[in-house]
Amino acid sequence: MGFVGETIDSIKSIQIRQLLSQTVSLGMIVTSALIIWKALICITGSESPVVVVLSGSMEPGFKRGDILFLHMSDDPIRAGEIVVFNVDGREIPIVHRVIKVHERKDTGEVDVLTKGDNNYGDDRLLYAQGQLWLQRHHIMGRAVGFLPYVGWVTIIMTEKPIIKYILLGALGLLVITSKD
Amino acid sequence: MHSFGYRANALLTFAVTILAVMCAMASLSDNFNSPTPSAQVQVLNINWFQKHQDGNDEVSLALNVSANLQSLFTWNTKQVFVFLAIEYETPMNSLNQISLWDGIIPAKEHAKFWIQTSNKYQFVDQGSNLRGKDFNLTLHWHVMPKTGKMFADKIVMSGYRLPQEYR
Numbered sequence: 001m002g003f004v005g006e007t008i009d010s011i012k013s014i015q016i017r018q019l020l021s022q023t024v025s026l027g028m029i030v031t032s033a034l035i036i037w038k039a040l041i042c043i044t045g046s047e048s049p050v051v052v053v054l055s056g057s058m059e060p061g062f063k064r065g066d067i068l069f070l071h072m073s074d075d076p077i078r079a080g081e082i083v084v085f086n087v088d089g090r091e092i093p094i095v096h097r098v099i100k101v102h103e104r105k106d107t108g109e110v111d112v113l114t115k116g117d118n119n120y121g122d123d124r125l126l127y128a129q130g131q132l133w134l135q136r137h138h139i140m141g142r143a144v145g146f147l148p149y150v151g152w153v154t155i156i157m158t159e160k161p162i163i164k165y166i167l168l169g170a171l172g173l174l175v176i177t178s179k180d
Numbered sequence: 181m182h183s184f185g186y187r188a189n190a191l192l193t194f195a196v197t198i199l200a201v202m203c204a205m206a207s208l209s210d211n212f213n214s215p216t217p218s219a220q221v222q223v224l225n226i227n228w229f230q231k232h233q234d235g236n237d238e239v240s241l242a243l244n245v246s247a248n249l250q251s252l253f254t255w256n257t258k259q260v261f262v263f264l265a266i267e268y269e270t271p272m273n274s275l276n277q278i279s280l281w282d283g284i285i286p287a288k289e290h291a292k293f294w295i296q297t298s299n300k301y302q303f304v305d306q307g308s309n310l311r312g313k314d315f316n317l318t319l320h321w322h323v324m325p326k327t328g329k330m331f332a333d334k335i336v337m338s339g340y341r342l343p344q345e346y347r
Binding site: 082 | 184189203272273322325327330
Protein backbone atom coordinates (compact mmCIF):
# COMPACT_ATOMS: atom_id res chain seq x y z
CA MET A 1 0.00 0.00 0.00
CA GLY A 2 2.58 2.55 1.14
CA PHE A 3 2.22 6.21 0.09
CA VAL A 4 -0.89 5.80 -2.10
CA GLY A 5 -2.77 3.81 0.52
CA GLU A 6 -1.94 6.31 3.23
CA THR A 7 -3.15 9.14 1.02
CA ILE A 8 -6.48 7.46 0.31
CA ASP A 9 -6.95 6.63 4.01
CA SER A 10 -6.32 10.22 4.98
CA ILE A 11 -8.85 11.51 2.44
CA LYS A 12 -11.44 9.09 3.83
CA SER A 13 -10.79 10.19 7.38
CA ILE A 14 -11.50 13.89 6.70
CA GLN A 15 -13.92 15.45 9.10
CA ILE A 16 -15.80 18.71 8.85
CA ARG A 17 -13.63 20.55 11.35
CA GLN A 18 -10.46 19.44 9.62
CA LEU A 19 -11.86 20.37 6.21
CA LEU A 20 -12.67 23.86 7.46
CA SER A 21 -9.26 24.42 8.95
CA GLN A 22 -7.62 23.28 5.75
CA THR A 23 -9.78 25.61 3.68
CA VAL A 24 -8.71 28.45 5.95
CA SER A 25 -5.02 27.60 5.63
CA LEU A 26 -5.35 27.37 1.85
CA GLY A 27 -7.05 30.77 1.89
CA MET A 28 -4.18 32.13 3.99
CA ILE A 29 -1.64 31.00 1.42
CA VAL A 30 -3.55 32.56 -1.46
CA THR A 31 -4.20 35.87 0.32
CA SER A 32 -0.63 36.21 1.60
CA ALA A 33 0.62 35.76 -1.96
CA LEU A 34 -1.79 38.49 -3.05
CA ILE A 35 -0.66 40.75 -0.19
CA ILE A 36 3.00 40.33 -1.13
CA TRP A 37 2.25 41.14 -4.79
CA LYS A 38 0.20 44.24 -3.97
CA ALA A 39 2.81 45.41 -1.45
CA LEU A 40 5.49 45.10 -4.13
CA ILE A 41 3.35 47.24 -6.46
CA CYS A 42 3.11 49.90 -3.75
CA ILE A 43 6.82 49.87 -2.91
CA THR A 44 8.18 49.85 -6.46
CA GLY A 45 5.54 52.14 -7.96
CA SER A 46 5.38 49.93 -11.04
CA GLU A 47 2.17 48.20 -12.01
CA SER A 48 4.05 44.96 -12.61
CA PRO A 49 7.07 44.90 -10.28
CA VAL A 50 8.41 41.60 -11.59
CA VAL A 51 8.58 40.62 -15.26
CA VAL A 52 9.83 37.55 -17.07
CA VAL A 53 12.09 38.01 -20.08
CA LEU A 54 10.42 36.34 -23.06
CA SER A 55 12.77 37.04 -25.94
CA GLY A 56 16.49 36.91 -26.58
CA SER A 57 16.79 40.51 -27.74
CA MET A 58 18.82 41.54 -24.68
CA GLU A 59 21.25 38.60 -24.74
CA PRO A 60 23.78 37.95 -23.38
CA GLY A 61 22.65 40.21 -20.52
CA PHE A 62 19.16 38.85 -20.09
CA LYS A 63 18.19 35.45 -21.41
CA ARG A 64 14.74 34.03 -21.97
CA GLY A 65 13.38 32.89 -18.62
CA ASP A 66 15.24 35.41 -16.45
CA ILE A 67 13.32 37.50 -13.95
CA LEU A 68 13.67 41.28 -13.74
CA PHE A 69 12.70 43.47 -10.80
CA LEU A 70 11.26 46.79 -11.88
CA HIS A 71 11.21 50.14 -10.17
CA MET A 72 9.26 53.20 -11.24
CA SER A 73 10.32 56.41 -9.57
CA ASP A 74 9.99 60.03 -10.60
CA ASP A 75 13.67 60.14 -11.54
CA PRO A 76 14.13 61.22 -15.13
CA ILE A 77 14.82 58.56 -17.73
CA ARG A 78 18.39 58.55 -19.01
CA ALA A 79 20.30 56.80 -21.77
CA GLY A 80 21.62 53.36 -20.88
CA GLU A 81 18.80 52.43 -18.54
CA ILE A 82 16.89 49.25 -19.26
CA VAL A 83 13.20 50.08 -19.38
CA VAL A 84 10.06 48.04 -19.79
CA PHE A 85 7.58 49.67 -22.12
CA ASN A 86 4.21 49.06 -23.70
CA VAL A 87 3.63 50.02 -27.29
CA ASP A 88 0.09 50.96 -28.41
CA GLY A 89 -1.49 48.00 -30.13
CA ARG A 90 0.84 45.43 -28.56
CA GLU A 91 -0.11 43.45 -25.52
CA ILE A 92 3.24 42.10 -24.39
CA PRO A 93 5.62 44.62 -22.79
CA ILE A 94 9.17 44.87 -24.15
CA VAL A 95 12.42 45.10 -22.14
CA HIS A 96 15.05 47.15 -23.99
CA ARG A 97 17.77 49.72 -23.40
CA VAL A 98 17.41 53.48 -23.89
CA ILE A 99 19.86 54.85 -26.46
CA LYS A 100 18.53 58.37 -27.06
CA VAL A 101 16.86 60.90 -24.76
CA HIS A 102 15.52 64.36 -25.56
CA GLU A 103 14.07 66.15 -22.55
CA ARG A 104 11.98 69.34 -22.99
CA LYS A 105 13.04 72.38 -21.05
CA ASP A 106 9.55 73.81 -20.38
CA THR A 107 7.39 70.73 -19.76
CA GLY A 108 9.96 68.13 -18.76
CA GLU A 109 8.48 65.66 -21.23
CA VAL A 110 10.88 63.17 -22.72
CA ASP A 111 11.33 61.59 -26.13
CA VAL A 112 13.05 58.24 -25.76
CA LEU A 113 14.41 55.78 -28.30
CA THR A 114 15.21 52.20 -27.30
CA LYS A 115 17.13 49.26 -28.73
CA GLY A 116 17.71 45.64 -27.75
CA ASP A 117 21.39 44.91 -27.04
CA ASN A 118 21.24 41.86 -29.30
CA ASN A 119 19.26 43.54 -32.09
CA TYR A 120 20.95 45.17 -35.05
CA GLY A 121 18.76 48.25 -35.37
CA ASP A 122 16.77 50.47 -33.03
CA ASP A 123 13.16 49.80 -32.03
CA ARG A 124 11.32 52.14 -34.41
CA LEU A 125 10.16 49.06 -36.34
CA LEU A 126 8.55 47.71 -33.17
CA TYR A 127 6.75 50.92 -32.30
CA ALA A 128 3.29 51.76 -33.63
CA GLN A 129 3.03 52.90 -37.25
CA GLY A 130 4.69 56.29 -37.65
CA GLN A 131 5.80 56.47 -34.01
CA LEU A 132 9.32 57.80 -33.67
CA TRP A 133 9.70 58.18 -29.91
CA LEU A 134 8.44 56.67 -26.67
CA GLN A 135 6.95 59.04 -24.14
CA ARG A 136 6.88 58.75 -20.39
CA HIS A 137 3.44 57.08 -20.31
CA HIS A 138 4.64 54.17 -22.45
CA ILE A 139 7.21 53.22 -19.84
CA MET A 140 6.15 50.85 -17.06
CA GLY A 141 9.39 50.77 -15.11
CA ARG A 142 13.14 50.39 -15.22
CA ALA A 143 14.97 47.19 -14.45
CA VAL A 144 17.01 47.38 -11.22
CA GLY A 145 17.69 43.75 -10.35
CA PHE A 146 17.95 40.39 -11.91
CA LEU A 147 17.44 36.72 -11.06
CA PRO A 148 18.34 34.03 -13.59
CA TYR A 149 16.23 31.05 -14.73
CA VAL A 150 13.34 31.42 -12.24
CA GLY A 151 11.01 32.75 -14.95
CA TRP A 152 11.06 29.41 -16.76
CA VAL A 153 8.38 28.25 -14.34
CA THR A 154 5.90 30.79 -15.72
CA ILE A 155 7.00 30.31 -19.33
CA ILE A 156 6.42 26.56 -19.09
CA MET A 157 3.10 27.05 -17.35
CA THR A 158 1.76 29.48 -19.96
CA GLU A 159 2.96 27.40 -22.88
CA LYS A 160 1.93 24.01 -21.50
CA PRO A 161 -1.24 24.62 -19.43
CA ILE A 162 -1.59 20.90 -18.65
CA ILE A 163 1.50 21.11 -16.41
CA LYS A 164 -0.12 23.98 -14.55
CA TYR A 165 -3.24 21.90 -13.83
CA ILE A 166 -1.19 18.88 -12.74
CA LEU A 167 0.85 21.09 -10.41
CA LEU A 168 -2.24 22.80 -8.98
CA GLY A 169 -3.94 19.41 -8.48
CA ALA A 170 -0.91 17.96 -6.72
CA LEU A 171 -0.60 21.00 -4.45
CA GLY A 172 -4.30 20.87 -3.62
CA LEU A 173 -4.08 17.18 -2.78
CA LEU A 174 -1.07 17.87 -0.57
CA VAL A 175 -2.95 20.55 1.35
CA ILE A 176 -6.03 18.36 1.78
CA THR A 177 -4.11 15.31 2.95
CA SER A 178 -1.74 17.09 5.31
CA LYS A 179 -2.63 16.29 8.90
CA ASP A 180 -1.71 19.49 10.70
CA MET B 181 4.86 13.47 10.58
CA HIS B 182 7.58 11.68 8.64
CA SER B 183 5.71 10.98 5.42
CA PHE B 184 7.35 11.25 2.02
CA GLY B 185 5.51 14.48 1.24
CA TYR B 186 6.77 16.22 4.36
CA ARG B 187 10.37 15.26 3.75
CA ALA B 188 10.24 16.31 0.10
CA ASN B 189 8.67 19.61 1.10
CA ALA B 190 11.23 20.27 3.85
CA LEU B 191 14.11 19.46 1.50
CA LEU B 192 12.77 21.69 -1.28
CA THR B 193 12.11 24.60 1.09
CA PHE B 194 15.59 24.30 2.58
CA ALA B 195 17.25 24.12 -0.86
CA VAL B 196 15.37 27.16 -2.18
CA THR B 197 16.14 29.14 1.00
CA ILE B 198 19.85 28.37 0.79
CA LEU B 199 19.89 29.32 -2.90
CA ALA B 200 18.13 32.61 -2.20
CA VAL B 201 20.54 33.45 0.64
CA MET B 202 23.55 32.66 -1.55
CA CYS B 203 22.19 34.86 -4.37
CA ALA B 204 21.63 37.72 -1.93
CA MET B 205 25.15 37.32 -0.50
CA ALA B 206 26.70 37.26 -3.96
CA SER B 207 24.87 40.46 -4.83
CA LEU B 208 25.84 42.15 -1.54
CA SER B 209 29.50 41.19 -1.99
CA ASP B 210 29.62 43.55 -5.00
CA ASN B 211 29.51 46.46 -2.54
CA PHE B 212 33.03 45.65 -1.30
CA ASN B 213 34.47 46.40 -4.72
CA SER B 214 35.53 50.02 -5.25
CA PRO B 215 36.38 50.38 -8.93
CA THR B 216 38.83 52.88 -10.43
CA PRO B 217 38.03 52.99 -14.14
CA SER B 218 39.63 55.39 -16.60
CA ALA B 219 38.72 56.58 -20.09
CA GLN B 220 39.83 58.91 -22.86
CA VAL B 221 37.91 59.94 -25.96
CA GLN B 222 39.18 61.96 -28.92
CA VAL B 223 37.13 63.31 -31.79
CA LEU B 224 39.39 62.55 -34.75
CA ASN B 225 37.29 64.01 -37.54
CA ILE B 226 33.89 65.37 -38.55
CA ASN B 227 32.95 63.02 -41.42
CA TRP B 228 30.00 65.14 -42.42
CA PHE B 229 27.83 67.85 -40.89
CA GLN B 230 24.62 68.80 -42.67
CA LYS B 231 21.03 69.89 -42.36
CA HIS B 232 18.32 67.47 -43.38
CA GLN B 233 15.32 68.42 -45.49
CA ASP B 234 13.13 68.15 -42.38
CA GLY B 235 15.29 70.79 -40.68
CA ASN B 236 17.27 68.56 -38.32
CA ASP B 237 21.06 68.70 -38.12
CA GLU B 238 23.01 65.50 -38.55
CA VAL B 239 26.67 64.92 -37.73
CA SER B 240 28.94 61.96 -38.34
CA LEU B 241 32.00 61.77 -36.11
CA ALA B 242 35.14 59.69 -36.16
CA LEU B 243 36.05 58.77 -32.60
CA ASN B 244 38.92 57.24 -30.74
CA VAL B 245 37.84 55.62 -27.47
CA SER B 246 40.23 54.06 -25.01
CA ALA B 247 39.25 52.84 -21.56
CA ASN B 248 40.30 50.55 -18.77
CA LEU B 249 37.28 49.08 -16.99
CA GLN B 250 38.97 46.01 -15.53
CA SER B 251 38.38 47.07 -11.95
CA LEU B 252 34.60 46.84 -12.48
CA PHE B 253 34.69 43.08 -12.72
CA THR B 254 33.98 40.93 -9.67
CA TRP B 255 33.09 37.25 -9.31
CA ASN B 256 29.39 38.18 -9.63
CA THR B 257 29.81 40.11 -12.89
CA LYS B 258 28.23 38.62 -15.95
CA GLN B 259 29.04 41.43 -18.34
CA VAL B 260 29.62 45.15 -18.53
CA PHE B 261 27.66 47.17 -21.04
CA VAL B 262 29.60 50.26 -22.02
CA PHE B 263 28.45 53.12 -24.20
CA LEU B 264 29.60 56.56 -25.24
CA ALA B 265 26.88 59.21 -25.21
CA ILE B 266 27.01 62.76 -26.51
CA GLU B 267 25.24 65.20 -24.20
CA TYR B 268 24.29 68.79 -24.93
CA GLU B 269 21.65 71.40 -24.23
CA THR B 270 19.51 73.29 -26.75
CA PRO B 271 17.00 76.14 -26.36
CA MET B 272 14.13 73.63 -26.62
CA ASN B 273 15.60 70.69 -24.73
CA SER B 274 17.26 70.82 -21.32
CA LEU B 275 19.03 67.56 -22.12
CA ASN B 276 19.82 65.71 -25.30
CA GLN B 277 21.54 62.36 -24.85
CA ILE B 278 22.48 60.30 -27.87
CA SER B 279 24.39 57.06 -27.74
CA LEU B 280 27.15 57.13 -30.35
CA TRP B 281 28.83 53.82 -29.74
CA ASP B 282 28.24 50.87 -27.43
CA GLY B 283 29.69 47.49 -26.70
CA ILE B 284 29.37 44.48 -24.45
CA ILE B 285 32.40 43.41 -22.43
CA PRO B 286 31.96 39.74 -21.54
CA ALA B 287 35.11 39.24 -19.45
CA LYS B 288 37.80 41.08 -17.54
CA GLU B 289 40.43 40.28 -20.18
CA HIS B 290 38.55 42.42 -22.69
CA ALA B 291 37.90 45.33 -20.33
CA LYS B 292 41.04 47.25 -21.35
CA PHE B 293 40.32 48.32 -24.89
CA TRP B 294 41.03 50.84 -27.58
CA ILE B 295 38.73 51.39 -30.52
CA GLN B 296 38.57 53.74 -33.48
CA THR B 297 35.07 54.07 -34.88
CA SER B 298 32.49 56.27 -36.54
CA ASN B 299 29.26 56.76 -34.62
CA LYS B 300 27.23 53.54 -34.68
CA TYR B 301 23.87 55.29 -34.25
CA GLN B 302 22.71 58.36 -36.14
CA PHE B 303 23.56 61.60 -34.40
CA VAL B 304 20.53 63.74 -35.32
CA ASP B 305 19.42 66.78 -33.35
CA GLN B 306 15.79 67.74 -32.77
CA GLY B 307 16.02 70.95 -34.77
CA SER B 308 18.97 72.86 -36.11
CA ASN B 309 21.09 73.78 -33.12
CA LEU B 310 24.40 72.03 -33.67
CA ARG B 311 26.56 74.69 -35.34
CA GLY B 312 29.24 75.79 -32.88
CA LYS B 313 27.61 73.71 -30.15
CA ASP B 314 29.56 72.77 -27.03
CA PHE B 315 29.02 69.19 -25.96
CA ASN B 316 30.09 66.60 -23.42
CA LEU B 317 31.12 63.07 -24.21
CA THR B 318 30.22 60.67 -21.42
CA LEU B 319 31.36 57.11 -21.11
CA HIS B 320 28.66 55.20 -19.24
CA TRP B 321 28.81 51.65 -18.02
CA HIS B 322 26.17 49.32 -16.67
CA VAL B 323 27.38 46.31 -14.72
CA MET B 324 25.12 43.31 -15.15
CA PRO B 325 25.55 40.82 -12.31
CA LYS B 326 25.16 37.07 -12.49
CA THR B 327 22.42 37.69 -9.96
CA GLY B 328 21.17 40.65 -7.95
CA LYS B 329 21.42 44.40 -8.23
CA MET B 330 22.67 46.19 -11.34
CA PHE B 331 25.20 49.02 -11.05
CA ALA B 332 25.83 51.99 -13.31
CA ASP B 333 28.28 54.87 -13.37
CA LYS B 334 29.97 57.22 -15.81
CA ILE B 335 32.94 59.42 -16.66
CA VAL B 336 32.08 62.83 -18.11
CA MET B 337 34.53 64.40 -20.54
CA SER B 338 33.77 68.00 -21.48
CA GLY B 339 35.24 70.71 -23.67
CA TYR B 340 34.27 69.51 -27.13
CA ARG B 341 32.79 71.81 -29.76
CA LEU B 342 31.22 71.32 -33.18
CA PRO B 343 32.32 73.53 -36.11
CA GLN B 344 30.49 76.76 -37.01
CA GLU B 345 29.73 75.74 -40.59
CA TYR B 346 28.15 72.74 -42.27
CA ARG B 347 30.57 70.61 -44.24
